[in-house]
Amino acid sequence: MPETSASGSRTIRVAVNGTEYEQSVEPRLLLVDFLRHDLGLTGTHVGCEHGVCGACTITFDDAPVRSCLMFAVQADGHRIGTIEGMAEGETLHPLQMAFWELGGLQCGFCTPGFLIAARDLLARNPDPTEQAVREGLTGNLCRCTGYQSIVAAVLEAARRLRQAPQGKAGEP
Amino acid sequence: MKPAPFAYCDPQTLEEALELLARHGEEAKILAGGQTLGPLLNMRLAMPAVLIDINGIAALEHRRADTKGLAIGALTRQSALEDDADVGALQPLLALTLPQIAHRAIRNRGTVGGSLAHADPAAEWPAIATLLGAELIVQSRARGTRIIPVQEFFITHLTTALAADEILCEVRLPPSAPGSGYAVLEFARRHGDFALAGAMARLTRDAAGRLRDPRLVLFGVGKRPERASCAEAMLAGARPEAGLFAAAAQTAAGETDPYDDLHASARYRRHLAGVLAGRALEQAFARTGEDGHA
Numbered sequence: 001m002p003e004t005s006a007s008g009s010r011t012i013r014v015a016v017n018g019t020e021y022e023q024s025v026e027p028r029l030l031l032v033d034f035l036r037h038d039l040g041l042t043g044t045h046v047g048c049e050h051g052v053c054g055a056c057t058i059t060f061d062d063a064p065v066r067s068c069l070m071f072a073v074q075a076d077g078h079r080i081g082t083i084e085g086m087a088e089g090e091t092l093h094p095l096q097m098a099f100w101e102l103g104g105l106q107c108g109f110c111t112p113g114f115l116i117a118a119r120d121l122l123a124r125n126p127d128p129t130e131q132a133v134r135e136g137l138t139g140n141l142c143r144c145t146g147y148q149s150i151v152a153a154v155l156e157a158a159r160r161l162r163q164a165p166q167g168k169a170g171e172p
Numbered sequence: 173m174k175p176a177p178f179a180y181c182d183p184q185t186l187e188e189a190l191e192l193l194a195r196h197g198e199e200a201k202i203l204a205g206g207q208t209l210g211p212l213l214n215m216r217l218a219m220p221a222v223l224i225d226i227n228g229i230a231a232l233e234h235r236r237a238d239t240k241g242l243a244i245g246a247l248t249r250q251s252a253l254e255d256d257a258d259v260g261a262l263q264p265l266l267a268l269t270l271p272q273i274a275h276r277a278i279r280n281r282g283t284v285g286g287s288l289a290h291a292d293p294a295a296e297w298p299a300i301a302t303l304l305g306a307e308l309i310v311q312s313r314a315r316g317t318r319i320i321p322v323q324e325f326f327i328t329h330l331t332t333a334l335a336a337d338e339i340l341c342e343v344r345l346p347p348s349a350p351g352s353g354y355a356v357l358e359f360a361r362r363h364g365d366f367a368l369a370g371a372m373a374r375l376t377r378d379a380a381g382r383l384r385d386p387r388l389v390l391f392g393v394g395k396r397p398e399r400a401s402c403a404e405a406m407l408a409g410a411r412p413e414a415g416l417f418a419a420a421a422q423t424a425a426g427e428t429d430p431y432d433d434l435h436a437s438a439r440y441r442r443h444l445a446g447v448l449a450g451r452a453l454e455q456a457f458a459r460t461g462e463d464g465h466a
């Protein structure tokens with residue numbers, strides 16, 4: 001059975017935002033550090049490294065997870081989505097637009113995590129109440145905005161996504 | 173911080189995992205969702221020589237419902253259960269409680285077995301298992317399968333009856349009696365955080381309006397979740413009259429043995445436990461149906 005020693009490394013194949021990567025990693029390499037250091041995808045941020053802040057939130061097989069609480073070796077054969085994959089070329093995702101227009105960010109450190117979490121929230125609940133948005137985003141911390149503008153931006157994006165042509169709303 | 177180096181294995185079958193655990197013993201740690209172990213590794217509060225990642229063992233992710241209740245594989249993700257409407261219908265307590273466990277991104281990885289094996293006294297799963305009277309199915313290579321009743325499983329803070337060479341494979345929840353009403357109430361500073369104190373209740377009434385087999389569990393207020401047995405005795409067979417739930421809640425709070433920590437004092441926790449217990453009993457009662465008619 002596969003076993004990798006502490007000083008050894010293992011080759012993983014992983015699809016990040018639709019691009020296949022093959023890379024050799026040591027077992028203790030955190031998934032977030034793999035994305036940032038090995039692949040240069042620095043949009044995913046590292047805050048607390050213990051699951052509390054949500055800055056490192058990515059999607060793993062389409063479900064949001066903390067990339068500071070997974071190891072790169074665990075991503076072998078899986079699909080990862082990061083903030084770099086959210087816009088379509090130069091066209092921002094409606095959530096990104098709403099954050100921009102309504103001041104859903106200040107320093108921007110927490111933003112990638114909020115956007116990934118919010119996209120999943122809207123995919124599961126396209127017409128959330130303000131309370132549902134607040135509860136749905138409690139796993140993400142922001143030290144700048146006071147959350148009001150983030151909640152407003154998510155509600156506004158939800159409204160636009162509901163009006164968007166078929167197939168767009170709720171699409172991850 | 174970053175984890176200290178460890179050897180990594182990812183067995184694809186339970187037999188392989190048990191074999192590895194037998195071989196490495198105390199040197200090894202099981203990695204399930206990593207939502208508790210990950211922080212411990214990152215902060216180097218845990219530095220196992222070997223990590224045995226059980227995420228590839230599909231056989232531990234099963235669910236089975238029959239007349240004996242609901243059996244849930246240890247590797248089942250919290251969010252998978254939360255999204256399963258059948259599970260919520262079979263066991264209303266799960267539908268009420270799962271959304272209160274941590275945050276969605278944590279529930280997408282965190283497993284039922286990991287939460288039970290970790291035995292945090294403020295966590296929801298140990299309280300659910302205690303209230304419902306669960307059985308825990310564990311396996312080791314040396315001794316095969318053991319079935320541990322919940323009252324023997326949780327020993328104290330972060331300590332269970334699991335031996336170092338054992339893997340928790342399944343939790344079995346007995347069926348919910350028709351007409352039972354459930355409630356879970358927690359006090360946390362932020363939705364999804366560990367509760368400073370929590371109360372879970374299940375009430376069922378018979379045709380004459382008397383309470384049958386009432387259950388009340390307080391968690392986050394002691395070394396492990398505990399059934400409030402004196403309060404349960406007050407409720408059993410009683411017809412709910414004004415003041416009964418308040419009196420039982422007061423008794424329940426007196427049965428707790430809370431601790432001081434930086435989040436709250438023991439006195440405050442006991443006070444919260446009493447308030448939450450009273451509300452949980454009222455809510456659970458309001459949700460009861462006549463015996464046999466939900």
Ligand SMILES: Cc1cc2nc3c(=O)[nH]c(=O)nc-3n(C[C@H](O)[C@H](O)[C@H](O)COP(=O)(O)OP(=O)(O)OC[C@H]3O[C@@H](n4cnc5c(N)ncnc54)[C@H](O)[C@@H]3O)c2cc1C
Pocket residue numbers: 050051052201202203204205206207208209210246247272273274275278281282283284285286287288289290294295296297334338339340341364365366367
């Ligand atoms: C920010 C944050 C907030 C949280 N809030 C809550 C909360 O409000 N309520 C709550 O209940 N939990 C909360 N948690 C904990 C979360 O629910 C964990 O996922 C859970 O407690 C552990 O499950 P896991 O699968 O991640 O286990 P892991 O972290 O992988 O393992 C935990 C421990 O159990 C052992 N273990 C795991 N599976 C098995 C098995 N099958 N057999 C034997 N041993 C095993 C491991 O070796 C380890 O010691 C929170 C976590 C975080 C990061």
Ligand code: FES
Pocket residue numbers: 045046047048049050051052053054055056057066067068069
């Ligand atoms: S860096 Fe992962 S949750 Fe804070």
Ligand code: FES
Pocket residue numbers: 104105106107108109110111141142143144145
């Ligand atoms: S914008 Fe600065 S932390 Fe949220």
